[in-house]
Structure formats: structure tokens, C-alpha cells
Amino acid sequence: MDFLRARTWAEALELKAERPEATPIQGGTDVMVEINLDRGRPAALLDLNTVGELAGWSREGEWIRVGAGVTYARLIDELGEVLPGLAQASRTVGSPQIRNRGTLAGNLGAASPAGDGHPPLLASGAVVEAESVRGVRLIPIARFYTGVKRNALAPDELIRAVRVPTAAGPQYFSKVGTRNAMVIAVCSFAIALHPENRRVGTGIGSAAPTPLRAVAAEAFLAGELDWTLGRAGGSALDPEVAARFAELVAGAAAPIDDVRGRAAYRSHALAVMARRTLGWAWHDYLRAGRGAR
Amino acid sequence: MRVNVTVNGRKTAADDVWEGESLLYVLRERLGLPGAKNACEQGECGSCTVYLDGTPVCACLVAAGQAEGREVVTVEGLASGDAQAAGEGGLHDVQRAFLAAGAVQCGFCTPGLIVQAHALVERAAGRVPDDAEIREALAGNLCRCTGYEKILDAVRLAAAQRATPTAPTPSP
Ligand SMILES: Cc1cc2nc3c(=O)[nH]c(=O)nc-3n(C[C@H](O)[C@H](O)[C@H](O)COP(=O)(O)OP(=O)(O)OC[C@H]3O[C@@H](n4cnc5c(N)ncnc54)[C@H](O)[C@@H]3O)c2cc1C
Ligand code: FES
Ligand code: FES
Numbered sequence: 001m002d003f004l005r006a007r008t009w010a011e012a013l014e015l016k017a018e019r020p021e022a023t024p025i026q027g028g029t030d031v032m033v034e035i036n037l038d039r040g041r042p043a044a045l046l047d048l049n050t051v052g053e054l055a056g057w058s059r060e061g062e063w064i065r066v067g068a069g070v071t072y073a074r075l076i077d078e079l080g081e082v083l084p085g086l087a088q089a090s091r092t093v094g095s096p097q098i099r100n101r102g103t104l105a106g107n108l109g110a111a112s113p114a115g116d117g118h119p120p121l122l123a124s125g126a127v128v129e130a131e132s133v134r135g136v137r138l139i140p141i142a143r144f145y146t147g148v149k150r151n152a153l154a155p156d157e158l159i160r161a162v163r164v165p166t167a168a169g170p171q172y173f174s175k176v177g178t179r180n181a182m183v184i185a186v187c188s189f190a191i192a193l194h195p196e197n198r199r200v201g202t203g204i205g206s207a208a209p210t211p212l213r214a215v216a217a218e219a220f221l222a223g224e225l226d227w228t229l230g231r232a233g234g235s236a237l238d239p240e241v242a243a244r245f246a247e248l249v250a251g252a253a254a255p256i257d258d259v260r261g262r263a264a265y266r267s268h269a270l271a272v273m274a275r276r277t278l279g280w281a282w283h284d285y286l287r288a289g290r291g292a293r
Numbered sequence: 294m295r296v297n298v299t300v301n302g303r304k305t306a307a308d309d310v311w312e313g314e315s316l317l318y319v320l321r322e323r324l325g326l327p328g329a330k331n332a333c334e335q336g337e338c339g340s341c342t343v344y345l346d347g348t349p350v351c352a353c354l355v356a357a358g359q360a361e362g363r364e365v366v367t368v369e370g371l372a373s374g375d376a377q378a379a380g381e382g383g384l385h386d387v388q389r390a391f392l393a394a395g396a397v398q399c400g401f402c403t404p405g406l407i408v409q410a411h412a413l414v415e416r417a418a419g420r421v422p423d424d425a426e427i428r429e430a431l432a433g434n435l436c437r438c439t440g441y442e443k444i445l446d447a448v449r450l451a452a453a454q455r456a457t458p459t460a461p462t463p464s465p
Contacts, residue, residue: 001312003294003358025356029336032354035313036334045312049359073348095433096409097351098336181432182337 002044009053009131012158015046017133020155022046026054026069027101029094030110054105054160062166065129068105068159075104083164085120085171085190092116092175095182105159108144111151111210118145118211119190119203120173126164132156138163145210169193170284172277175205176261176269186261189249189273193281198227202274207253207266217248217274225282229289237282242275249274298360300324301370307357316360317341317352320367328368328404332435339434342405343367349412351433368404371411387411390451391444398438406434410448419456421449 004022006012016022023042025031026049034040048054054069057079064082066075072090076099080087086104093099093116107117108128121141128139130153137157144152153159171192177183188205200221202214224241226234255266296307296319307323315334320326320343330340334353341352344366352365371385384392387410397403413422413430422430427448436444 003312003356005358005361025359028354028356028359029351032315032356033335035356036315036353041313045356045358047356047359094336095339096430097339097342097349097433098354100348101350101354181429 001042004044004046006046006048006051009051009160012046012048012051013131013133013156016158017156019044019046024048024109024158026103026106026109027071027098029098029102030106030112048158057161059166060163062168063163064166066104066162066164068161069103072099072102072104082166083120083124083171084167085123085173085192086117086164088171088173089116089120089175089188089190092173092183098182104162108151108159108162109153111145111149113145113148113208113210114185114188114206115211116173116175116185116188116205119188119205120171120192121162121164122203122211122213123171123190123192123201124165124167125192125201126162128152128159129161129163130154130157131160132158136160142213145212148209150210167192169195170281170288172280174273174277176273184260187253187255187266187269187273189270189277191274191277191281193225193285195227195285198222198225200225202249202252204249204253204270206260207255207270209254212252214249214252214274217245217252220248221245221278229286233290234286236286237279242278245278246271246275294358296357296361298362299364300326301366310357312356312358314357315353316343316345316355316357316365319357319360320352320365326367326369329408330401330404332401336433337435338402338405339409339431340402340405342408342434344408344412349409366408368407371407385411386454387414387447387451390454391447394443394447394450396439396443396447402434402436402438406431406436406444409434410444410451413448414451414455417452417455419452421452421456 004015022044024046054067057066072093075090104117107115126141128144130137173190175188176186185206187207190203192201200218205211250267250271255263257263296310307319332338332340336351336354343352372383
């Protein structure tokens with residue numbers, strides 16, 4: 001095995017072009033588990049910790065560009081206000097030690113259907129910034145996941161950053177597991193309301209071969225919600241609308257029975273999470289509307 | 294390969310390191326520092342917790358080569374001076390609090406918990422964290438023996454002790 005060290009982003013891209021089989025490593029919280037447990041032995045490790053360009057985030061208009069090296073701990077501390085859904089999901093990842101090392105780009109690289117970063121990225125409509133010596137490619141998040149633990153990166157590409165729209169409305173993330181910490185999701189769900197264009201975003205985790213949006217549920221809800229915050233300060237959520245939304249979310253998934261849960265349980269839990277997170281989000285939407293007047 | 298790393302304030306180098314090796318293996322097997330424990334090698338138990346550039350991490354998940362040129366502090370580095378020579382007197386306050394509270398049984402989880410508790414007590418900087426905060430901070434450290442209650446006591450004790458000697462005088 002070789003250990004390749006990149007000092008700059010340009011160097012990292014060159015190394016990846018020369019050695020497309022090399023496994024990039026950031027927090028190592030997925031890569032090192034594989035090596036320690038002898039589940040696979042990469043031909044080479046390409047360490048990105050030393051690439052300074054990846055370590056920060058920046059605001060670019062209505063977007064936040066999260067560098068590939070930004071840890072969950074920093075997402076929580078520094079981006080909780082502007083990317084609330086992602087920060088909520090980050091808080092549920094592993095343990096403090098894991099959050100101190102693990103990164104969103106690592107979550108995308110691993111592309112586990114259970115990764116907690118995926119649902120909020122789907123709900124907010126993020127874009128993955130992939131780069132190689134050939135150039136930059138912007139991959140819409142919904143097209144990034146191509147199969148179980150597979151993603152749309154070419155062999156010579158690396159993730160430079162994830163671009164996430166700043167929240168213009170309420171966002172929530174919810175996850176089912178057996179304890180409050182150190183839990184791989186049995187299933188998870190994220191919702192984002194986009195009042196600026198009266199759209200709804202969703203993301204489902206751990207209930208299909210890939211993370212995915214509940215597209216029909218989004219369209220249904222966007223059409224049913226009474227977005228107008230009129231004199232009465234907007235109207236309460238219609239329970240029938242919430243129930244139908246929940247049903248459509250559960251219907252979008254393709255869960256299986258496995259050690260963490262049964263398919264039927266996952267469908268049920270998804271519907272519950274969809275209804276609850278919608279309730280919280282709508283409550284916030286109305287409250288913010290009232291506060292604005 | 295060779296890995297140059299500062300451990301507990303001393304610059305040191307490990308030779309013949311395999312490229313897929315973890316920092317934990319380097320510390321224990323190559324640098325003679327068995328404080329950080331190896332229990333799961335998959336980030337689940339926290340018994341290998343060390344500081345990497347001031348941040349607590351699982352040493353089993355850091356590739357040895359990633360520690361190149363960086364600073365590591367292990368549980369051995371928390372005690373002041375030569376702990377063995379000084380006896381219990383050389384121990385850090387957090388270590389003493391664990392002894393006083395009876396938070397150590399078999400002791401396997403202890404080094405990782407000491408480092409993680411140390412980080413919490415330092416961050417609290419004289420405030421005694423509430424239960425929820427302590428539980429959250431220690432959520433990545435498993436203990437099979439104590440049932441955790443005495444560990445919580447130890448953290449509260451260490452935090453309170455840190456508060457007392459340097460208690461800031463209230464500003465006017
Ligand atoms: C104890 C434990 C608990 C965990 N709990 C959770 C949890 O609750 N939720 C969750 O979602 N995950 C969890 N994980 C999994 C893991 O922490 C996350 O997937 C994390 O986001 C991985 O980030 P990393 O930086 O450590 O990735 P690494 O391990 O460094 O890399 C992961 C993958 O991404 C690739 N990669 C890394 N960086 C790049 C890049 N810039 N470009 C292209 N590819 C790249 C790597 O080659 C590898 O395939 C847990 C892991 C452990 C050990
Ligand atoms: S040995 Fe590293 S977390 Fe268990
Ligand atoms: S004291 Fe034995 S594992 Fe904690």
C-alpha cells in the first residue's frame with residue numbers, strides 16, 4: 001500500500017489522475033474501519049487532511065460552499081443558523097470523536113444509503129462540486145447517488161466542496177435508531193420548506209438502495225399548503241394533507257428487512273417522521289410569518 | 294514509511310510503519326505508549342481517544358501517515374511530570390477525580406474517558422456541566438463495568454475542582 005500526501009488541491013488532483021485507484025482519506029471514519037477490520041485493502045491512501053483549501057466554507061450569494069474537509073463538529077458550530085437541516089443531521093452522527101473527524105464529503109464518498117448527511121442535502125437541493133484535472137463538474141445531489149454505496153464520481157475525480165442553498169424556510173431532520181448516540185439510522189427523513197418559490201424538499205435515508213427524494217410527496221404538499229400568510233397569520237395544517245403527505249413519503253421508499261429493522265417498520269416510521277417534521281416545519285413557518293408583521 | 298509526530302510534547306519518529314496502520318497502533322506498538330486502549334478498532338468504544346492537534350479523536354481511525362507533523366497528547370501526557378515517580382501526586386486532577394469517585398473498575402475504558410472528560414472540563418472552563426452535557430460529551434465512550442454513574446460523578450467533581458482554585462472574581 002502507498003500513502004500519498006497532497007499539500008495543495010492541484011497536487012491532490014494530479015495524484016488522483018495518476019493513481020485513480022487510490023482511496024482518498026479525510027476523517028478516516030469509514031476508510032480506517034474497512035482497513036482495520038480487513039474488509040478491503042486499498043492500493044493506496046490519498047490523504048486530503050493536508051490540503052488547506054478543503055478546510056473552510058464560504059458564503060457565495062444564496063449558497064454556502066462547504067469545503068470537503070469541513071467536519072461535522074464545525075458544521076454544527078458554525079453553520080447551524082444557515083443550514084439548520086444539515087446541522088441537525090450532523091448532531092446525530094456517531095459521537096463527539098467521530099464528529100471531530102468525519103466530514104460531509106466523506107459521507108458522500110461512502111454514499112451509504114444510511115448516511116445522515118444525505119436527506120438534508122436532498123431536501124435543500126444541494127450540488128456536489130466534483131473536480132479532476134479535466135475540470136469542475138457540478139452534480140445535482142439527487143443525481144449523485146447511483147447505487148448502494150455508489151456515487152457519480154469518475155475515478156479521477158475528487159469532491160472539492162458541497163454547495164448548499166442557505167435555508168429560506170424551516171428545515172427538519174429526524175432519525176430512528178436504538179439509542180441517542182452512535183446509531184446508524186434504521187431510517188431517516190428530512191424536510192425543507194422553500195417559501196420563496198413555494199416548493200417542498202424531502203430526503204429519505206436508509207429505506208432504499210440509495211438516499212432519495214419523495215418527489216410525489218413534495219409536489220402534492222407544495223400544492224396543498226396555504227402559503228399565504230394573510231391577516232390571520234396563515235392557516236393551520238390540515239391533518240388530512242399531513243396524512244396524505246406521510247403516505248406518499250412512505251410510498252416513495254423501497255425498504256428491505258435487515259438487522260436494523262423490518263421493511264414494514266421502516267415504512268411506518270417514515271410516515272410518522274414525515275408527519276411530525278412537517279408539523280414542526282409548518283409551526284415554524286406560521287410563527288415566523290406572525291413575527292414578521 | 295517513517296512517521297514524524299510530536300507526542301506528549303516530545304518530537305519522535307516511528308519507523309517501518311505500514312501505510313494502512315492506525316495512529317493507535319503506532320502509539321501502542323511502536324512508541325511504547327499503551328495508555329490508549331485498543332478494543333474495537335472501529336470508532337465505537339472511545340477507549341483509544343487521544344488529542345490530535347488539541348481535538349479528541351479515536352486514534353484507531355487516524356491513519357498513521359495523517360499524524361505526520363502533528364501533535365498528539367495521550368492519557369500519559371495529561372499527568373504532570375513523571376507520574377510513576379511522583380505516585381498519585383503526579384496525576385492530573387481529572388485522573389484523581391476518577392479515583393476519588395470510584396469511576397474505575399477494570400480500567401480498560403478509563404484512559405479514553407479521561408481524555409474525553411479532560412476535554413469537556415477544559416471546555417467548561419470552571420462551569421460544572423449539567424447531566425445532559427456530560428452524557429452527550431461521553432456518548433462515544435463505552436464502559437462495561439461501572440454503569441456510568443460514578444463516571445458522571447467524577448466529571449462533576451473534576452469540573453467543580455477546576456472551578457474552585459481559579460474561580461474568577463465576579464466582575465463589577
Ligand atoms: C463509530 C462510528 C459511527 C458512525 N456514525 C455515523 C452516523 O451516525 N451517521 C453517518 O452518516 N455516518 C456515521 N458513520 C460513518 C462516517 O463517520 C461518515 O460516513 C463520515 O461522514 C465519513 O467521513 P470521513 O471524512 O471520516 O470519511 P473517510 O473515511 O475519510 O472517507 C469515506 C469515503 O469517502 C471517500 N472520500 C473522502 N473524501 C473524499 C473527497 N474529498 N473526494 C472523493 N471521495 C472522498 C473515501 O475515499 C471513502 O470512500 C460512523 C462511523 C463510525 C466509525
Ligand atoms: S478502539 Fe478506537 S474506538 Fe474502540
Ligand atoms: S471500568 Fe471496565 S470498562 Fe469501564
